[in-house]
Amino acid sequence: MTMPRELIVEADGGSRGNPGPAGYGAVVLDPATGATLAERAEFIGVATNNVAEYKGLVAGLRAALDLFPDAAVHVRMDSKLVVEQMSGRWKIKHPDMKPLAAEAGRIFPPGRVRYEWIPRERNKHADRLANEAMDAGRRGEQWSPAASSAVFDRPAADLTADLAAARKAAGDATAGAARARAALSGATAATTAGRPAAAPADDGLFTPDEALAAQARASLAAAATVDRTTATGDFEAEAAHPETPAAAPAAEASGARGWAGPDMGAPATFVLLRHGETALTPEKRFSGSGGADPELSPAGLRQAEAAAAALAARGTVQEIVSSPLTRCLQTAQAVATRLGLEVRVDNGLRETDFGAWEGLTFAEVRERYPDDLDAWLASSKAEPTGGGESFATVARRVAAARDRLTAVYAGRTVLLVTHVTPVKTLIRLALGAPPESLFRMELSAASFSAVAYYADGNASVRLLNDTSHLR
Structure with missing residues (x-):
């Protein structure tokens, strides 16, 4: 299998006090399947939100470099500041930000990284990792990945077979999406008719019909992932956001961000x-x-x-x-x-x-x-x-x-x-x-x-x- 044409890096950072106890989280994703390829998180002591966000970006880019050094990277973050500064549209004035931005810019050659702002609700994976790191720091520990979340966090040579299998499964799901929808419809009707009214919906037990429904839902989820991928393998965001107009930085400086800029997601x-x-x-x-x-x-x-x-x-x-x-x-x-x-x-x-x-x-x-x-x-x-x-x-x-x-x-x-x-x-x-x-x-x-x-x-x-x- 050839290497991914582009990797997804999602990163976040937070500070409980700003400045206060801070941590970051970053995840590297396969654009074709959405599979987690690597996770990074760390408690960094007392710092500001912006420092933690930049450190999350650096960690995510380094994780991507470790996996596929020749890949291009699509960075998605909910920090407007980091995205605009790293895209070159806003100046970097704060002395704490300049060395971190410079470090992030050196990891991949110029032109191989592009940045996109996303709402916080679409950056939940990295946000969760950052909070896990801060929670670990509060306990006097450093974050370590759970076994289930570290499955893909391995060298690139060990990833290729898994990624090929995952992409094949996603392709099969796309081809069979109609069958999956039919199966889901039929299985849902069967389980609705067959389940006793008093049985809890989350009892963790599956009848054969419910297993079919669950299988169909999984197929549809995989199909939906592939439906958001172009013929060349480039990932398309599920909800497109308009480009920020040239006047946006001035609007942000004046405090007009909440309604004048792009959709900020659910507050x-x-x-x-x-x-x-x-x-x-x-x-x-x-x-x-x-x-x-x-x-x-x-x-x-x-x-x-x-x-x-x-x-x-x-x-x-x-x-x-x-x-x-x-x-x-x-x-x-x-x-x-x-x-x-x-x-x-x-x-x-x-x-x-x-x-x-x-x-x-x-x-x-x-x-x-x-x-x-x-x-x-x-x-x-x-x-x-x-x-x-x-x-x-x-x-x-x-x-x-x-x-x-x-x-x-x-x-x-x-x-x-x-x-x-x-x-x-x-x-x-x-x-x-x-x-x-x-x-x-x-x-x-x-x-x-x-x-x-x-x-x-x-x-x-x-x-x-x-x-x-x-x-």
């Missing part, structure tokens, strides 16, 4: 739910993470149930993440019970520590600590009396939680049950608004807000302080 959507009322809420007392941890009041419990009913009716939430404080956990659990989901906790979603102001009203703080209050209102870096958290500190914590969660839940709709300051901070950061905007937003107990986060790093505020479910 990570955060539905932001402020917890229900506690006894302190109607009295407008400071209630943060540094004082008492109050439970929901009877009114707050009713609000949590109303929010849960509204979310159940919408049916869009796929995950639930909560602040660790009791009032949020109670609110989150009301929703989780309705939706049949688990509640995960992220400490970054907790409320501000208001120090000595905890439990006091605004008027009481004004009377007791007038100078400290004036300083707090004038600067996001000022702390409440007694060593509380400044808004700048909270913003860094919330932004780190946002980055963690968007990486984990890319393309999914997640309910974040949290507090006034974290919700307002997420809205402020998404809008690029100044810190003083925190004092210009109304956020009622048990209200909904929403922000969508796209693969290009842009965000779109979709909702703020919706209380229609409480009426």
Whole structure:
């Protein structure tokens, strides 16, 4: 068998904190069959997202070079920055990026590598590897491939027979696609008629008819792969994306990316739910993470149930993440019970520590600590009396939680049950608004807000302080 005319390299990198604990992932694919030829991943310590992405690119190109040194390479990444810089359309200004870009450019001769931006949802393999590497680093380990994922990660001489067999199977699948569709249709009808109504669909057991259906589905999947291949073996993307116009870099610099550029794919959507009322809420007392941890009041419990009913009716939430404080956990659990989901906790979603102001009203703080209050209102870096958290500190914590969660839940709709300051901070950061905007937003107990986060790093505020479910 001749070597592949072109290899596919998909790469990604991530940082939990940006900068923070970082890792990359890369996969080399056969364009004709989609078979995994090699996987690479590594935990790289503390770094930025961009550094991790570039290191993933370098690792993927080196893996491709090890397999077939004379092949051309089609790189697909969801990092617009890396794709545009390596394509020569954007300048590389950051000093950390220049040596990595130069290293990537030296691996294959000029003209043998082409770059394509893809949405994050189409880069899941590399993204998974990057997250596996970061998870391994958190355990104090380095990533190592699972046996099932390393089957093809061997020298080129050992790959040729397997690739020939895989391509032959794909060709046979194309020739027999009509038979496969007929078999699938007949087998599906047979299994629907023959399976007892109470039998679970995922019990792992196959009747002869179900085996036929599964075989037909596999044939169709292989046929679909070949249908996306041209006569010369060049891989065609399943969903074409328009070329970025020459003005795109300027649009990105101005923050217009989220709607002016190509389709960014499904965003990570955060539905932001402020917890229900506690006894302190109607009295407008400071209630943060540094004082008492109050439970929901009877009114707050009713609000949590109303929010849960509204979310159940919408049916869009796929995950639930909560602040660790009791009032949020109670609110989150009301929703989780309705939706049949688990509640995960992220400490970054907790409320501000208001120090000595905890439990006091605004008027009481004004009377007791007038100078400290004036300083707090004038600067996001000022702390409440007694060593509380400044808004700048909270913003860094919330932004780190946002980055963690968007990486984990890319393309999914997640309910974040949290507090006034974290919700307002997420809205402020998404809008690029100044810190003083925190004092210009109304956020009622048990209200909904929403922000969508796209693969290009842009965000779109979709909702703020919706209380229609409480009426």
